[in-house]
Amino acid sequence: MPVLRRAALTLVFVSAIVLHANGANVAHDADTQEIDRSIKPGDDFYTYANGGWLKTVAIPAGQATYDTRALLTERTGQRVRDLIQEAAAGHSATGTAAQKVGDYFASFMDVNAIEAKGLTPLAEELAAIAAIHNTTSLSAYLGGTLNSEVDGLTANADHIFGAFVNQGFEDSRRCLFHLLQGGLGLPDREAYLDPSPKAVAVREKYQAHIAAILKLAAIPASESRAADILSLESRIARAHAPDADAADVFKQNNPWKRADFGAKAPGMDWRAYFEAAGVAAQPEFVVWQPSAVTGVSALVSGERIDVWKAYLQFHLIEHYAAVLPRAVAAEDFAFYGTILSGQAQMPDRNSGAVAATNAALGQAVGQLYTQRHFPAAAKAKAQAMVADLIAAYRVRLSHLSWMSPATKTKALAKLAAFRIGVGYPDAWIDYSALRIVRGDAVGNLRRAEVFNRSRNLAKLRQPADPDEWRIDPQMVAAVILFSPNTETFSAGLLQPPYFDSDGDAASNYGSAGAGIAHEITHSFDELGNIYDDQGRLRRWWSADDLASYRAATAKLAAQLDRYCPLPDLCVSGQQVLTESAADLAGLQVAHDAYVISLKGRSDVVIGGLSGEQRFFLAFAQRWRRKQTEAALRRQLATDNHLPPQYRSDAVRNVDAWYTAYGVASADKLFLTPEARVSIW
Ligand SMILES: [Zn+2]
Numbered sequence: 001m002p003v004l005r006r007a008a009l010t011l012v013f014v015s016a017i018v019l020h021a022n023g024a025n026v027a028h029d030a031d032t033q034e035i036d037r038s039i040k041p042g043d044d045f046y047t048y049a050n051g052g053w054l055k056t057v058a059i060p061a062g063q064a065t066y067d068t069r070a071l072l073t074e075r076t077g078q079r080v081r082d083l084i085q086e087a088a089a090g091h092s093a094t095g096t097a098a099q100k101v102g103d104y105f106a107s108f109m110d111v112n113a114i115e116a117k118g119l120t121p122l123a124e125e126l127a128a129i130a131a132i133h134n135t136t137s138l139s140a141y142l143g144g145t146l147n148s149e150v151d152g153l154t155a156n157a158d159h160i161f162g163a164f165v166n167q168g169f170e171d172s173r174r175c176l177f178h179l180l181q182g183g184l185g186l187p188d189r190e191a192y193l194d195p196s197p198k199a200v201a202v203r204e205k206y207q208a209h210i211a212a213i214l215k216l217a218a219i220p221a222s223e224s225r226a227a228d229i230l231s232l233e234s235r236i237a238r239a240h241a242p243d244a245d246a247a248d249v250f251k252q253n254n255p256w257k258r259a260d261f262g263a264k265a266p267g268m269d270w271r272a273y274f275e276a277a278g279v280a281a282q283p284e285f286v287v288w289q290p291s292a293v294t295g296v297s298a299l300v301s302g303e304r305i306d307v308w309k310a311y312l313q314f315h316l317i318e319h320y321a322a323v324l325p326r327a328v329a330a331e332d333f334a335f336y337g338t339i340l341s342g343q344a345q346m347p348d349r350n351s352g353a354v355a356a357t358n359a360a361l362g363q364a365v366g367q368l369y370t371q372r373h374f375p376a377a378a379k380a381k382a383q384a385m386v387a388d389l390i391a392a393y394r395v396r397l398s399h400l401s402w403m404s405p406a407t408k409t410k411a412l413a414k415l416a417a418f419r420i421g422v423g424y425p426d427a428w429i430d431y432s433a434l435r436i437v438r439g440d441a442v443g444n445l446r447r448a449e450v451f452n453r454s455r456n457l458a459k460l461r462q463p464a465d466p467d468e469w470r471i472d473p474q475m476v477a478a479v480i481l482f483s484p485n486t487e488t489f490s491a492g493l494l495q496p497p498y499f500d501s502d503g504d505a506a507s508n509y510g511s512a513g514a515g516i517a518h519e520i521t522h523s524f525d526e527l528g529n530i531y532d533d534q535g536r537l538r539r540w541w542s543a544d545d546l547a548s549y550r551a552a553t554a555k556l557a558a559q560l561d562r563y564c565p566l567p568d569l570c571v572s573g574q575q576v577l578t579e580s581a582a583d584l585a586g587l588q589v590a591h592d593a594y595v596i597s598l599k600g601r602s603d604v605v606i607g608g609l610s611g612e613q614r615f616f617l618a619f620a621q622r623w624r625r626k627q628t629e630a631a632l633r634r635q636l637a638t639d640n641h642l643p644p645q646y647r648s649d650a651v652r653n654v655d656a657w658y659t660a661y662g663v664a665s666a667d668k669l670f671l672t673p674e675a676r677v678s679i680w
Helices: 026-033 045-056 068-089 097-109 111-117 120-130 135-144 189-193 197-216 222-239 260-264 270-277 290-302 305-319 326-340 349-360 362-373 376-398 405-417 441-461 505-522 543-561 577-598 611-622 629-638 644-653 655-661
Strands: 011-014 065-067 161-167 175-181 255-257 284-287 419-423 478-481 486-490 625-627
Touching (some): 045 611, 068 349, 097 349, 097 441, 120 305, 120 441, 135 270, 135 290, 161 441, 175 290, 175 441, 197 222, 197 305, 197 326, 222 290, 222 305, 260 290, 349 362, 376 405, 376 419, 486 505, 577 644, 611 644, 611 655, 625 629
Parallel strands (some): 419 486
Antiparallel strands (some): 255 284, 478 486
């Protein structure tokens, strides 16, 4: 089972935009019903906007928080489940998306067939491991199984290295082969090195888990082999880059020529490795963590072959655990689900099958999803809103007072080159070369991986495609890729109450629009200022820009410092500054864009509220969340986002909000015009 964790900043996954709840017909009544009219908007805008919701919604048992994102994840998950099950029940023509999706799911669900086959579907690969007899054959096996399912965020647990085919850090025109560290069954390097009793206990349990898996595969001397495997992984872990280095993108940018590997990382038979990996002709690589490549390569020739073979047997079985007999899947869950993640109960097979189908055939499921839930008209509506947001941002960037003129030119170039995808990709992945066979769960997974790998390697021979989607449309998600210079907002995210293509524009701009504009801001702020318009790694702010940005944000930090959600605990303005500046910019840009969208007309009144009022109301509603006090304390200690009510309070800095709601100096949220902050 692959262990997922954040590994780098090249890709910044952002959590779903939180807007207002209660699905349908946002435009007509939902927002106004959730208002608490006993509260004066100028005193407590968050409770005014969300009072009804806050009174009626409860945190589900066993959870610490509940918000719109949770609601949407639930709803979208059910829709995806329905679509996949329908595909499995139907008889679609061979080769269609529905056939592949349906057969993949059905094969995963067919536990009797899986049980009956035992480990025989892995026989061929186990034999290949058994045949390893020297460094060259070991290197060839490692190269032949190089994992291409990594993306800079996903650690690959079952393969020593991962390949991420993406544009170069310095050359945006073509894709390069980025080589990433991997091979650890525990979550990270620290898990192997931490001497605390808790970490020692987890390692003991991991070793017992390795032994149990080997035993289930009837591999002899399972106990001593488990000890050997843990020892090998500990040495791999020592070679891994520390987390701080692994997260520093400048330390990831290490161009190696093909010839460098032999000199810089002796041990592996690199010729055999790259030939088996299918990249023998590749002249250049980007090695993200050189210490791992050097260290692991030394281990390839320095460690006993039989230990490597045991390591590979274990990780092979682990990798396919979900589609192997019950005993293996149960053992896998006992360690990864219960011991590492604290889950008491194994999720039902159906959930696992849905997740596996999404993982293997993400865009095939995405096609079925968008055909039903995100028509082309919705995409066109979202694109029009994005165009207004970009137009609004262009004006704001042009007028920034703290940014130097030379830097402004670069910012505007970056904005012009920006690619924002909404809903679903313009071009879908062509799955015609991928054969999905009902009844062959292991084979389906293996073929899906081979398909993805050849698809990734093929990118090395084509110009880089900045419009490629890295998330699936049916996810409730957005992603910023600084390299390339793109942002993507899924169909799963762009649905009511965040965005209603048939609904009220004021609400759409105030909610989804503000969310998208927030993310756009990150491409220009302290997160994005190390990537240029082409997504190349280079700092484009001057030292003076940085100094004047810091000065411009100091006033906001001071404003945030005064928020104290608990009698003994206040917000740290510095900790949440970058995100709060993006919240404020998101609000301002979305408001400008809303005005642009009106093209001089005045908006209609709905539910007694003007367009301006609905815009700000939707903004306040997008942050609504219920959470326990423990969750709030955790958030204040570690999160770089404000608690929800204060995110909503960004409106205090916007003049138009005062006008829309008639907020005056006696109101609690009132700020004098001089105290209002504007950064972007
Ligand atoms: Zn953010």
